[in-house]
Amino acid sequence: MSMFSNLTDKLESAFRTLRGHGKITEINIAETMREVRRALLDADVNYKVAKSFCDTVKEKALGQDILINVEPGKLMVKICYDELIALMGGTKVEINFAPNPPTVILMSGLQGSGKTTFSGKLANFLKTKRSKKPLLVACDVYRPAAIDQLKTLGEQIGIEVYAEENLKDAVGIAQRGVEYGKSKGYDTIIIDTAGRLAVDEEMMNEIAAIKKAVNPNEILFVVDAMTGQDAVNTAQAFNQILDFHGVVLTKLDGDTRGGAALSIKAVVNKPIKYIGIGEKMDAIDEFYPDRMASRILGMGDIVKFVQKVQEQYDEKEAKRLQQKLRKNEFNFEDFMSQLQQIKKMGSIKDLIGMLPGINRALKDVEIDENAFRHIEAIINSMTIKERRNPEIINGSRRRRIAQGSGTSVQQVNQLMKQFDEMRKMMKTMMKLNSAGRSFKGLPFGKK
Template identity: 60%
Template sequence: MLESLSERLEGALKVLKGENKLTEINVAASIKEIRRALVDADVSYKIAKEFTDRVKEKALGSDNVLKAVSPGQLMIKIVMDELTDLMGGQAAGLNLAGKPTVILIAGLQGSGKTTFSGKLAHWLKTQKKKSPLLVACDVYRPAAMDQLTVLAEQVGVPVYKEPESKNPVQIALKAIQYAIEHKCDVVIVDTAGRLAIDEEMMAEIKNIKEAILPQETLFVVDAMTGQDAVNTAQVFNETINFDGVVLTKMDGDTRGGAALSVKYTVGKPIKFASTGEKMDALELFYPDRMAQRILGMGDIVSFVEKAQEQFDEELAKKLEKKIQKNKFDFNDFMAQINQIKKMGDLKSIMGMIPGMDKLTRNVEIDNNAFKKVEAIIQSMTPKERTNPDLLNMSRKQRIAKGCGRTLNDVNMFIKQFEQMRKMMHNMSKMPGFGAGAPPAGAGGMMKRRR
């Protein structure tokens, strides 16, 4: 996520490394590189200039008051604060007032509106305990209704559609009535997009909004299109006065222009960021957390929140007792892997951990990273999984043949597992020990998957 921008800003701030104080000369050198990084990230020169002017003013006006903080650290703090302000300052939640709450989704074709609608339904259902209804109001794209139907089935919510109708206003109005009758408390209206802005599309989306009076109108933009996305958002806002922006495809080769510019240009907050293909790959947008990620500081708060979503308290208590008795086995390890996988895209998750972003920046990490380990464990008998001490040479050879790996792969995994088990048992003797987090060493096993 925004890796290129992160690298460039990191380089710009290194200019101050080893300096004793902030001066006109070293600040100017750093500011010049920051401005170049922003422009290369597809931020308009005007915004980049104003941003760096504010950073420069604060840096030179600080008078190095914080004696315990180095000039480089002080500059990072100033840049982080300015990035946070540029992207909106605070997180903006959804207005879920109304019975039912009506949310209108707008945007260009290919921006990811329909997929976002499915993700939003999943988010509302799981995070807010709502009963959403998806509404298919794209009457032009042949596969739009089918796509929304498939997504609705995936997330377990109903969908309202009228395949024979070509009147999106009537479809939306009937859907709201359907939601009331079937006790759905949120109505998500997925509308048609176009390949470019045109009067017909603008008139249609305006008519839909005036008819259904939504509590929320969200404009979906493809983050990979950079400044073009911001310009499109501006035109849409002038027509339908939307309430917030959704950035999709943030997991792709995103330069960052849209994320950094849209709030400044349009005056509307970014409410969500879509960070992957799975239905749970949707995050509320926190400007301060995004600023931290951009500056390579990770996002430990989001990481903890994701971990807590998958935290099973009963399982954790059982696991704690097993670790203390040194009875942690391969079944327990598989359960922990499954919890990690449920947290979402692995590279995105690792990027939230401070320091891991740099380590994994040029490393190919896919969501199949644990398959080698899983294959080895699944080739064991139930008795072997519950009693790792049974694994002698003949059993290891059978396991290697069963999973299609080499004997060396199996030996290396078992050795790492034993080291991890021993370390966890030793940690369990320390005061305040608690289980439930992914086991130490899992990352090492994953990295050695080749």
């Protein structure tokens, strides 16, 4: 089964062998590093990259003065984390915008890497988050219905698509697309191209010709995050011909660790700029090396979590809630408003997955998003008095609530029980917080 466990599990077991040792030595680190290397290989990190990564980590670890109170295992996690970030370029890198618009962006990549979908997402992102006015240009003249696909996406996000149906001249279309964009005052022009193999000389010549014809400000290489050891070769081949500016990592919403991405950055030394995290048009994000490092180490994407919570959270409401919690007055009305907040933030599973330490516990737990509907129904069937005073909900009230909400008494009981536990847990958390132990230091703190 070890084959199917993910990198996090592997690293955890690797670091466990260090536990109990007071100090990192050449001997006790060897086994750990072998495990780390295998874990990285299982995550599709390129063999050579994994090897040199391990050498660096080992070197750093042996040179570290062991701080009192820091377990060697944790120290190793920290070193790995720092090295991963370094490997991925350290900081976030933006795409190049032309000083004099329009900015021309050229997409490239293998078949099925997700170029067309991503072109749509990028257009949508630049429009909504960067206040740009993008035009999409459909240059995939080979794959059946690829142009229709881009047009459909364009309609969905309200962005014009320049296409010339029945024409097979991708270079000409790109050129005329850019001219059209200029004449219509678009400030960003995104050119979608056909997928191609790096070994296909004719097709590689075509994209080189497109590059020459439109002189793009930004060339993005789109790569499937699930790609194996060949990712490095493919990236190198594309880079040789296009000298691209950045990498887009797609399909990161699956269970892949995206190890190939690490290798690409390490080998072609081009930054990863965006990630694709779902099928919807807003499932795009900028690439943060530190967050990705957290993901690889299974420490959760805590930064993202905090950010998301901040975006959605109403500070006043939070203060009010805190008061209530302190006084143990948290009731079903508050619970309901919390539910609404959570729902605004997106899928529960995504949200929980971003929390450090939770990954392991919840790995095999299927979160039923529908469960919230039942909970809402139950709370809606309570009287206002009941919502504010959960204590008064006795047996006969429970029966009535169950009937009114189309659930069973057991379901109502379950919710009452969960609610009770939640109240207790929140109280404990409040105490911890007021004692000055916030959750801020989590990544390397308590797990």
